[in-house]
Amino acid sequence: MGVARAQQVLTARYRLPSERAAFELLRETSQRFNIKLHTLADVVLRTPAPDAGASLWFPRRTRHDPPPLSHLAMAGAGRTSHGAVLKGALRRVLQVAETTMGNVQLAEQGMLRMERHAGLNREFTEFFAFVRNPTTPCAQAAGRRQQITVKDVAVADAFDEESRRTILQTGSRASHSMPLTGPRGQAVGVISTHHDRPLTDFSRTRLAALEAVGAQAGRWLLWHRYTLVLDALEHLHTSAPTAR
Known part of the structure; x- marks a missing residue:
């Protein structure tokens, strides 16, 4: 349309x-x-x-070089490719979170749109292709500009029953959502990881590593835009x- x-x-x-x-x-x-x-x-x-x-x-526009992506281990031509940067960001987040399931959502017109995913089946990606519900953990991570952990999807209050069933059928029992933020703290997207067993709290070191990826990826997305x-x-x- x-x-x-x-x-x-x-x-x-x-x-x-x-x-x-x-x-x-x-x-x-x-x-x-x-x-x-x-x-x-x-x-x-x-x-x-x-x-x-x-x-x-845009006659008065000033162009800028792409921001660094050291936490994503990006180099060369990939530093200007939207798909390559999102793939690199998701790969790094999955490494830090020690899981193989995750997805990237970008903030557009008051909702989150699924942009990239790994280890998640079609039922999940189609159901969560567009997220408009502000109470979901991924939307809360974007809205609050902070990382949010759902330690056990099976009993968490964050989901309605259809959403819960869709997540559980992938084999996910827990999730962690991390905002992608710009230099002024604005959230331009979210990367969520999914885990095959309930989670405990992430360590400060792991949270800091994820935050660094989110800041670099968010800054790059604004540069791209x-x-x-x-x-x-x-x-x-x-x-x-x-x-x-």
């Missing part, structure tokens, strides 16, 4: 010959900048339009026939 609406917006804005031409413009930009098509479409819809007749969408995503919008604008 978002892609279709973005096609309509671009067709009208640039007086394109058809919505198909708008789709091709979106698709080419998505592939060039390695940004998912639905993400690019959503940004097109949420971002104020460029000034009429302007050659650039305000640098590479805006680069993609600028390319889309300058590539449209009437934007020249």
Whole structure:
């Protein structure tokens, strides 16, 4: 739905010959900048339009280099890849938490959207594809900007019975949710781990290691949003026939 609406917006804005031409413009930009098509479409819809007749969408924007990712052990070209950074962040969190089950959710428009996962089955990922319930542990981790542990899913008050059943059927008995935070403390996502047996409290050392990953990943996600995503919008604008 978002892609279709973005096609309509671009067709009208640039007086394109058809919505198909708008789709091709979106698709080419998505592939060039390695940004998912639905993400690019959503940004097109949420971002104020460029000034009429302007050659650039963001004429006064300052670009910055990507922030360090030392806690994720990222290097080379992967440091600018959205998918590679999320994969690296999840891998590191699973290592620290000593489990093979986990997922990454990104905060978008007042909800959490499943972006990446490991060791979790389709029933789980489809059920939790979009989380709008503010009382879930992952939403609370984002809202409170703090790590939250569910020591035993089977008896925790945090879940309704359908959510509890969906988690338990994966083999998970406990979970730990960690916010991905920007430099001002804003939560831009959550990484949750799942464990095959009830948990005790994580040690301070482990919590500190997880917090370091969350801070670096969160800072990088904001850099990506305000640098590479805006680069993609600028390319889309300058590539449209009437934007020249």
